[in-house]
Amino acid sequence: MRFMVLVKASEESEAGVMPSEEELAEMGKFNEELVKAGVMLAGEGLHPTSRGARIRFSGDERTVIDGPFAETKELLAGYWLIQARDRDEAIEWMKRAPFDGGTEIEVRQVFEEDDFGEEFTPELREQERRLRAQAEQNQG
Amino acid sequence: MATETDARRAIDAVWRIESARLIAGLARMTGDVGVAEDLAQDALVAALEQWPRTGVPDNPGAWLMTTAKNRAIDRTRHGEVAERKQRELGREAELAQSLSGADLVEKAADDIGDELLALIFTACHPVLATEARVALTLRLVGSLTTAEIARAFLVKESTVAQRIVRAKRTLAEARVPIEVPSGRELDERLTSVLEVIYAIFNEGYAASAGENLIRADLCEEAMRLGRILAGLAPREPEAHGLVALMELQASRFPARTGPSGEPILLEDQDRGRWDFVLIGRGLKALDRAEGLGRPLGPYALQAAIAACHARARTPEETDWERIVALYDGLAAITGSPVVELNRAVAVGMAFGPDAGLELLDGLGGKPALEGYHLLPAARGDMLERLGRAEEARAEFERAAFLTQNERERALLLARSAQPQ
Numbered sequence: 001m002r003f004m005v006l007v008k009a010s011e012e013s014e015a016g017v018m019p020s021e022e023e024l025a026e027m028g029k030f031n032e033e034l035v036k037a038g039v040m041l042a043g044e045g046l047h048p049t050s051r052g053a054r055i056r057f058s059g060d061e062r063t064v065i066d067g068p069f070a071e072t073k074e075l076l077a078g079y080w081l082i083q084a085r086d087r088d089e090a091i092e093w094m095k096r097a098p099f100d101g102g103t104e105i106e107v108r109q110v111f112e113e114d115d116f117g118e119e120f121t122p123e124l125r126e127q128e129r130r131l132r133a134q135a136e137q138n139q140g
Numbered sequence: 141m142a143t144e145t146d147a148r149r150a151i152d153a154v155w156r157i158e159s160a161r162l163i164a165g166l167a168r169m170t171g172d173v174g175v176a177e178d179l180a181q182d183a184l185v186a187a188l189e190q191w192p193r194t195g196v197p198d199n200p201g202a203w204l205m206t207t208a209k210n211r212a213i214d215r216t217r218h219g220e221v222a223e224r225k226q227r228e229l230g231r232e233a234e235l236a237q238s239l240s241g242a243d244l245v246e247k248a249a250d251d252i253g254d255e256l257l258a259l260i261f262t263a264c265h266p267v268l269a270t271e272a273r274v275a276l277t278l279r280l281v282g283s284l285t286t287a288e289i290a291r292a293f294l295v296k297e298s299t300v301a302q303r304i305v306r307a308k309r310t311l312a313e314a315r316v317p318i319e320v321p322s323g324r325e326l327d328e329r330l331t332s333v334l335e336v337i338y339a340i341f342n343e344g345y346a347a348s349a350g351e352n353l354i355r356a357d358l359c360e361e362a363m364r365l366g367r368i369l370a371g372l373a374p375r376e377p378e379a380h381g382l383v384a385l386m387e388l389q390a391s392r393f394p395a396r397t398g399p400s401g402e403p404i405l406l407e408d409q410d411r412g413r414w415d416f417v418l419i420g421r422g423l424k425a426l427d428r429a430e431g432l433g434r435p436l437g438p439y440a441l442q443a444a445i446a447a448c449h450a451r452a453r454t455p456e457e458t459d460w461e462r463i464v465a466l467y468d469g470l471a472a473i474t475g476s477p478v479v480e481l482n483r484a485v486a487v488g489m490a491f492g493p494d495a496g497l498e499l500l501d502g503l504g505g506k507p508a509l510e511g512y513h514l515l516p517a518a519r520g521d522m523l524e525r526l527g528r529a530e531e532a533r534a535e536f537e538r539a540a541f542l543t544q545n546e547r548e549r550a551l552l553l554a555r556s557a558q559p560q
Contacts, residue, residue, distance in 0.1 A: 001360075036253075037157070038367035042417055081417065083360055088153035112356070112394075 002041065002110040003082050003090040009075035010103060014048045014068065026098040034082060039093065042081040049075055073104075081110070147192040155184055156283040158201045161252055163280050164259040166208055167318050173262060173280060174308040179215075183208040254320060256281075257372040260365075262318050264333040265311060272307040273336045274343075275300050281368075282340075282361050292358050293343060330373070334382050334439060337365050341386050359390050370425070380429035381440030387422035388446035391415040403547050407455040419450045441470045460490035477508040485518050493522035513542035517552060524555075533558075 019027070034040035046052075049067035056063040069075060084090035090107050097105065159180060166176035183204040197203040263277040274293075278284045286304065290297040321329040344358025363386045370379040395409035426447050429440040436444065445466045452458040467483035470476075480503055488496020500519050509515050520535030536556035540549045 036368065036371050038364035038371070041421070083364060085156060085357070086153070088149045089156055092150060092153040092157055 001084060001086060001090075002112070003084055003087070004108050004110055005080040005082060005090075005094050006076055006106040006108065007078040007080075008104045008106070009049070009072050009077040010101075011072060013077040014050070014072055014075065016048050016050070023098070030096060030098050033096065034080075034093065037093075039083045040080070041083055043079065045078040046076055048077075144192065148188070150196060151187055151191055154196055154200045155187070158204055159184075159283045160259070160281045161201060161256055162204050162208065164255040165205055165252070166212075167259050167262065168255045169209075170212070171318055172312055173259070173276075173318065174312060177280065177308075179208040179212050180204070182211040186211070253372050256368070258318050258320050260333055260369060260372075261320055261329055262311065262316060264329070264336045265314075265316050266329070266332045267314050267316065268307050268310060270336070270339060272303050272310070273332070274339055275303045276307045277336050277365070278340065278361070279304055282365060284361070330376060330378065333369060334378055337362050337369065338382060338386070338439075340365070341389075345389065356393070359386070359393075362386060363390065370428075374428075375432060377429040377432045377434050378437040378439050380425045380432075381437060381443050384422045384425035384429060384443035385439050385446060387418045387425060388443060388450050391418035391422060391450060397547075402551060403545075406449060411453060414450070422450065423447055436469065438470060438473055441466050441473070445470075458489070460486055464490050477503060477506040478512070478514075480506075481509065481512075481515055481518060485521075488518075488522050488525075493525040497522045497526070511542055513539040513548070513552070515539075516542065520555065 031040065031043060034043075049069045052067040052069075054065040054067070054069070056065065080094075082090060082093060084093060087107070087109065090109075094105060094107055099105065162183065163173070163176050163180045166179050167173050170176055170179070186207045187200075187204060191197070260277070260281055263280050264273045268276065275289055278289050278292075279286065284292070286300050287297050290300045293300070320326075341359050341362035344356060344360075344362065363383065366379070366383040366386055370376075370383050373379050391414050392406070392409060394415060395411065395413040396404055398404050422443065426440065426443050429436065429443070445463050448459050448463050448466070463486045464483065467479060467486050471479045471483055481500070484496050484499035484503065487499055497519065500515065500522065503509055503515065516535040517539040520532045520539060523529075523532035523535060533556045536552050540552035540556060543549050543552065
């Protein structure tokens with residue numbers, strides 16, 4: 001399974017304050033652990049929202065709104081994409097990230113092809129049909 | 141407040157993260173993977189008893205290692221050392237000695253890496269049959285439970301358990317040293333490791349026993365093991381080559397099967413569905429393999445071929461001539477008739493179906509390709525492109541008859557039924 005880990009912004013990240021050398025070193029070490037364990041798939045930091053933009057969709061209208069944006073806690077500063085056997089493992093990995101001071105990160109499972117339910121084999125379809133037929137019978 | 145099951149699940153997750161290194165460290169110390177696993181299990185039991193109360197420690201790996209060592213010392217003190225250890229006269233004292241003298245300070249990253257690499261080489265030792273190597277690797281390095289391994293390979297749990305027990309015994313009896321091989325031995329042993337990892341990947345990729353679902357878990361685990369290996373042996377081009385091959389092949393999963401579970405050929409796949417994260421990673425891994433400046437081995441060559449497809453935004457953009465050249469290299473190294481077959485297909489694409497057909501005809505007599513459905517399938521394809529419809533249909537029918545896979549048979553029968 002894959003999980004996207006969203007790092008919420010902070011006043012510092014929004015102000016474009018660079019992490020200290022010590023913080024960078026610690027984050028580097030953590031990322032290295034993810035790589036060594038073969039679970040790191042991708043990870044990037046994002047520029048502050050002052051350099052970003054939002055696009056609002058309404059019918060055919062497209063409205064572009066330039067950053068910076070308010071509500072720091074709801075903004076993103078970066079992400080990871082990791083591989084894990086399940087949600088618990090993803091969480092245990094990310095607990096080891098060197099954050100502090102009330103920083104919040106969010107762990108979300110990535111949709112994979114199977115999840116979309118398109119893989120309905122003939123066997124499953126037949127089973128479904130039978131169940132539906134039976135349900136109809138029961139109702140009648 | 142976390143419930144008991146929450147705590148249990150968290151501990152299981154920590155275990156999956158830490159167990160390979162734990163077992164590796166203990167194996168290096170005790171010289172026996174069976175004893176190492178027993179001691180590691182002791183530590184897990186202790187964790188399950190204590191952590192729900194105390195919480196998961198800051199450095200769970202160190203906690204587990206210390207606990208395992210303490211348990212081992214207890215065991216030797218009470219003469220409870222595992223039977224097989226007791227059989228080895230004089231080793232008991234050695235064991236106690238090495239454990240009590242051992243450093244409880246955090247090990248250097250290099251040492252830990254070296255131990256893990258040694259464990260991987262041991263679990264993949266050629267003295268063991270492939271299935272034994274696969275089971276042992278998944279158990280000791282992959283941190284899969286016996287039940288999980290059994291489900292993944294569609295065999296009984298008891299079968300897997302026996303395989304693992306026998307494998308450990310074989311390693312002990314053969315006195316296989318737990319170390320990273322060097323020199324000439326390294327190449328051979330590395331081949332063995334790559335074989336095991338790719339076997340795990342293929343099991344998930346092909347979904348054997350006629351199943352429709354790709355057992356993605358196994359593929360992910362294989363890729364993970366491959367990445368670990370490439371990280372521990374960065375100067376081995378084939379380690380990177382294998383990772384590249386797996387990631388590039390896996391990148392096509394989302395496009396490989398249709399809504400009814402039918403296989404979709406490469407040239408018909410919706411390339412927009414390919415996984416670009418994996419393509420990016422695969423191409424990077426291939427770069428690393430090529431960047432080591434040594435001639436490409438079979439995995440890297442196969443990866444390079446997969447990369448040609450990955451780079452083509454449409455089937456028409458595929459660099460078939462490059463693929464032919466890569467197959468030339470692969471055929472020269474492996475001498476495999478299956479590779480020759482694939483090469484013929486590539487020649488057919490690069491230089492026209494006549495050229496391809498000529499090569500395929502040359503392969504007709506090869507015993508290795510006797511019951512191989514892809515040979516008539518390839519002939520059928522080329523005949524079809526040459527407008528020789530009747531002959532093509534006959535070949536597709538033959539191919540359909542030869543294949544074991546229901547989905548593929550359906551596909552081939554459909555092609556044999558198509559009016560031209």
